[in-house]
Every structure is written in structure tokens, then in C-alpha cells.
Amino acid sequence: MVKDFTEEEKKGFYKAIYSRRDVRSHFISKSIEDDILSKILHAAHHAPSVGFSQPWNFILIKNIETKNKIKKSFEEEKKRSSQLIEDPKKSKYISFKLEGILESPVNICVTYDPTKFGPFVIGRSSIPEAGLYSVCCAIQNLWLSARTEGIGLGWVSILSNKILKETLELPEHVIPVGYLCLGYVNEFVDKPDLQTAGWLSRLDLKDVVYFEKWENKENENWKNIQELIKKNLNYA
Amino acid sequence: MVKDFTEEEKKGFYKAIYSRRDVRSHFISKSIEDDILSKILHAAHHAPSVGFSQPWNFILIKNIETKNKIKKSFEEEKKRSSQLIEDPKKSKYISFKLEGILESPVNICVTYDPTKFGPFVIGRSSIPEAGLYSVCCAIQNLWLSARTEGIGLGWVSILSNKILKETLELPEHVIPVGYLCLGYVNEFVDKPDLQTAGWLSRLDLKDVVYFEKWENKENENWKNIQELIKKNLNYA
Numbered sequence: 331m332v333k334d335f336t337e338e339e340k341k342g343f344y345k346a347i348y349s350r351r352d353v354r355s356h357f358i359s360k361s362i363e364d365d366i367l368s369k370i371l372h373a374a375h376h377a378p379s380v381g382f383s384q385p386w387n388f389i390l391i392k393n394i395e396t397k398n399k400i401k402k403s404f405e406e407e408k409k410r411s412s413q414l415i416e417d418p419k420k421s422k423y424i425s426f427k428l429e430g431i432l433e434s435p436v437n438i439c440v441t442y443d444p445t446k447f448g449p450f451v452i453g454r455s456s457i458p459e460a461g462l463y464s465v466c467c468a469i470q471n472l473w474l475s476a477r478t479e480g481i482g483l484g485w486v487s488i489l490s491n492k493i494l495k496e497t498l499e500l501p502e503h504v505i506p507v508g509y510l511c512l513g514y515v516n517e518f519v520d521k522p523d524l525q526t527a528g529w530l531s532r533l534d535l536k537d538v539v540y541f542e543k544w545e546n547k548e549n550e551n552w553k554n555i556q557e558l559i560k561k562n563l564n565y566a
Numbered sequence: 567m568v569k570d571f572t573e574e575e576k577k578g579f580y581k582a583i584y585s586r587r588d589v590r591s592h593f594i595s596k597s598i599e600d601d602i603l604s605k606i607l608h609a610a611h612h613a614p615s616v617g618f619s620q621p622w623n624f625i626l627i628k629n630i631e632t633k634n635k636i637k638k639s640f641e642e643e644k645k646r647s648s649q650l651i652e653d654p655k656k657s658k659y660i661s662f663k664l665e666g667i668l669e670s671p672v673n674i675c676v677t678y679d680p681t682k683f684g685p686f687v688i689g690r691s692s693i694p695e696a697g698l699y700s701v702c703c704a705i706q707n708l709w710l711s712a713r714t715e716g717i718g719l720g721w722v723s724i725l726s727n728k729i730l731k732e733t734l735e736l737p738e739h740v741i742p743v744g745y746l747c748l749g750y751v752n753e754f755v756d757k758p759d760l761q762t763a764g765w766l767s768r769l770d771l772k773d774v775v776y777f778e779k780w781e782n783k784e785n786e787n788w789k790n791i792q793e794l795i796k797k798n799l800n801y802a
Binding site: 331332333334335336338339340341342343344345346347348349350352358360364365367368369371372373375376377378380381382383384386387388389390391392393396407410411414415419423426428441447450452453454455456457459460462463466467469470471473474475478479480485487488489490491498499500501504507508514515516517518522524525529530532533535538539540541542543544545551552554555558559563565566 | 567568569570571572574575576577578579580581582583584585586588594596600601603604605607608609611612613614616617618619620622623624625626627628629632643646647650651655659662664677683686688689690691692693695696698699702703705706707709710711714715716721723724725726727734735736737740743744750751752753754758760761765766768769771774775776777778779780781787788790791794795799801802
């Protein structure tokens with residue numbers, strides 16, 4: 331049995347997990363140092379990938395014309411999506427700050443290239459989406475690494491992937507997975523913005539854990555952990 | 567500017583990133599304690615999610631009949647996929663140990679439920695896949711948390727999602743995203759198994775980073791970081 335993390339090391343890890351936020355409004359103008367950015371990208375590149383295919387690319391962006399195009403796409407998509415709901419939700423939604431494209435010094439588009447090391451990739455012939463999932467794991471590594479360095483990150487998913495592909499000149503077969511805004515911040519807030527705004531609540535752990543089958547919440551063989559989870563302990 | 571991680575805390579975080587492995591063959595029989603499993607699930611549940619939708623569920627599995635069914639599906643899919651390649655790759659592929667379903671004490675199926683908090687979820691009307699991406703971030707949190715606790719995790723993507731859905735009685739609209747095998751191990755190997763076996767090499771960071779546009783590897787405005795990345799520094 332391996333026990334190789336000290337309590338202090340574990341503390342550092344869980345601090346990253348619980349204090350990571352989706353940042354839209356606390357960016358400061360300070361540039362990200364090249365060695366720090368490189369360190370964050372290195373952490374992303376060490377994510378797991380199906381069949382070790384490493385199917386990700388990271389496009390670093392600071393060009394203002396590119397940022398303006400993406401920001402415009404965000405505004406169009408936000409307007410379009412606001413028409414899907416009614417007041418009072420609609421007004422609330424419109425009032426939310428949901429991106430920091432221009433305020434953050436570095437934007438990163440993380441892409442998925444299914445042709446890399448293909449066509450046969452171990453683990454991808456039964457579940458083709460597995461390649462996309464690997465790219466998401468890389469994004470989460472990147473996000474957590476940024477947090478440990480004091481750098482905020484916001485994932486913008488209100489935009490047109492078609493416009494993003496054209497703007498960044500992605501080939502037809504390459505899929506943009508995440509558009510991320512990174513920069514130093516003056517604060518990491520305690521809770522997700524949408525929780526603070528009363529948009530949605532955080533679920534309890536007991537609401538998302540089942541035993542053996544879908545929706546099975548009571549199972550004799552898992553009695554102790556059921557009790558533990560019901561207590562909704564705070565590990566943060 | 568926020569600088570709230572000590573060097574020791576950062577060290578712990580990066581240790582998790584670089585020593586995490588996709589584990590198939592080093593499981594020992596020791597059970598996972600309920601409080602540790604609960605801690606790992608809590609870390610997963612604190613992943614980012616599009617529009618704070620928390621669209622994941624975690625189905626904990628130790629029932630041997632369920633495990634046997636999934637193992638059978640793995641074997642069928644491995645056989646089927648081996649027919650897609652020719653020797654010598656085929657024999658090598660067949661020889662690989664690619665799952666630890668029966669040897670690991672706990673299996674977890676992580677699912678995506680697009681109806682949760684829906685139909686309108688902030689950030690999901692332009693990019694519907696964003697919900698799936700959130701579930702992958704939760705899996706990566708879970709994986710890293712397991713690593714800090716000395717618990718190995720292997721993601722099995724050679725299986726039939728149809729059989730998995732039937733076995734776990736998932737509703738039609740729920741998508742199984744990851745089937746994970748967890749248990750204490752007697753070793754975390756230094757490098758990914760497929761790298762050690764010479765199946766694929768790890769790419770250099772310079773091979774996956776572009777500047778401003780797709781395939782742009784030389785850009786005057788990113789000169790310093792280009793030089794840094796070319797050195798392929800080891801942050802592990």
C-alpha cells in the first residue's frame with residue numbers, strides 16, 4: 331500500500347479543489363509570467379488520455395482583434411439564449427457577468443484533434459467520445475494548476491463554435507472544446523457566483539450518489555457510507 | 567493579486583498531477599474506508615459545471631454480478647476492436663492489461679443527466695456538449711483526489727455503453743461517461759503503461775502549443791514562452 335502524501339501536501343491539493351472558481355469579474359491587468367504559463371500548460375499536458383493519445387492542443391491568444399471577435403460572438407449568443415427564458419429569470423440572466431475575455435491578459439482555446447495518433451486509438455473504438463473526455467481532463471488540470479498559482483480562469487461556453495473555428499483557422503476535423511480566460515485576480519470568491527446570486531443551489535452529496543443501480547439510495551451493503559454522506563461533511 | 571499557496575501546498579498539488587496514473591495492474595485487496603471514499607466523492611462533486619448544473623451522478627458498485635457483466639463486455643469489445651488492427655500491433659494490443667474491474671474493490675460509474683436543472687442551463691444553449699464536459703472535470707477531480715489518498719484508479723473505456731446502461735438500469739436520457747475502477751495499490755508506476763510498452767511516446771509541450779491561430783508555432787509576440795517551451799522543462 332502506498333501512502334506517500336504528507337498531510338501538508340494533501341492540504342495543498344484539496345485547497346486547489348475547493349478554492350477553484352469560474353472567474354469572470356476579478357481580473358487585474360498584471361501579465362502572466364512566461365514560466366508560470368508554461369508550468370500551467372505542462373500540468374494540462376500531463377492529464378490522462380485515452381490510449382495515451384494526447385489529443386489536445388492549446389492555442390494561446392492575446393491578439394485584440396481575435397478577442398474582440400470572440401467577445402462579439404459571446405454577446406450575440408447571450409442575446410439569443412436570453413430569448414429562451416421569461417422574466418424574472420431572463421432579466422437576472424442578462425444582468426450576470428459571464429465572461430472576462432477582454433479583461434484577462436491570456437485566452438486559451440483548448441482543442442480536440444481526433445486524427446492524432448489515429449485512426450486506431452486504444453479505448454476509442456467502443457466509445458468514440460473518449461477522446462473528447464481526455465481533453466476535458468486536461469482543461470481541469472489546467473484550471474487547478476492556475477488556481478495554485480493565484481491565477482483565475484473562466485470557461486466561456488456562451489459563444490459560437492463556428493465563429494471560433496473560423497477565427498482561429500481550425501481545420502474542419504478539429505473541435506474547439508474550451509475557451510478559457512486567464513489572469514491574476516484580486517480575489518477568489520468563497521462560492522460560485524451563480525450560487526451567491528441564488529440562481530441554483532449546491533446539491534448535497536447524497537443527492538448525486540447512488541448504490542449499485544440508478545436511483546438506488548438505500549443499500550444494505552453500503553450502509554456506513556450512506557450515513558456518512560447524509561451528514562454532508564464539509565471537507566473544504 | 568492573490569498569492570495564497572505555500573510552496574509545500576503547491577508541491578502537494580503538483581505531486582498529484584504528475585504521479586497520477588491510469589491503474590490496471592497494481593490493485594491490492596484492502597477495502598477503501600468509507601470516510602476516504604466519501605472524501606474523494608466530495609472532491610468530485612466540487613468540480614466546475616456549466617451554469618452550476620452539477621449534472622453528474624456517481625453509482626458505486628461492488629456487486630460481483632454487475633462486475634462480471636461489465637468484465638464480459640470489456641472482453642467482447644477488446645476482441646472486437648483487436649480485429650481493427652494487424653500484427654505486430656494486434657498481438658501487442660491483445661497482450662496489454664487494460665482493466666482491473668474484478669481486482670479493484672470499488673467500481674464507480676459516473677453519469678451525465680442533461681435534464682438536471684434543465685431545460686435552460688446557462689452556457690449550454692450554444693454548446694450542448696458543455697454538460698458532458700462538466701462531468702469529465704468531476705472525473706478528473708475524483709482521479710486526482712484518489713491519487714492523494716494512495717488509491718489507484720483506472721478508467722475503462724473498452725466496453726459497451728449499451729450493456730452498461732442495461733446493467734445499471736440507467737434511464738434512456740442518462741449517459742454513462744466514465745467507468746472507473748478504484749482500489750489501494752502496491753505501486754504507482756513512474757510512467758504511463760503505454761509509454762513504457764513503447765506503444766506511443768509522450769509528446770513535447772512544444773508539439774501541442776500554438777500561438778494565436780492553429781498551427782502557428784512561431785509568433786513574435788510570444789517569443790519568450792516559445793523558447794521556454796522548446797526547452798521542455800520538467801516540472802514533475
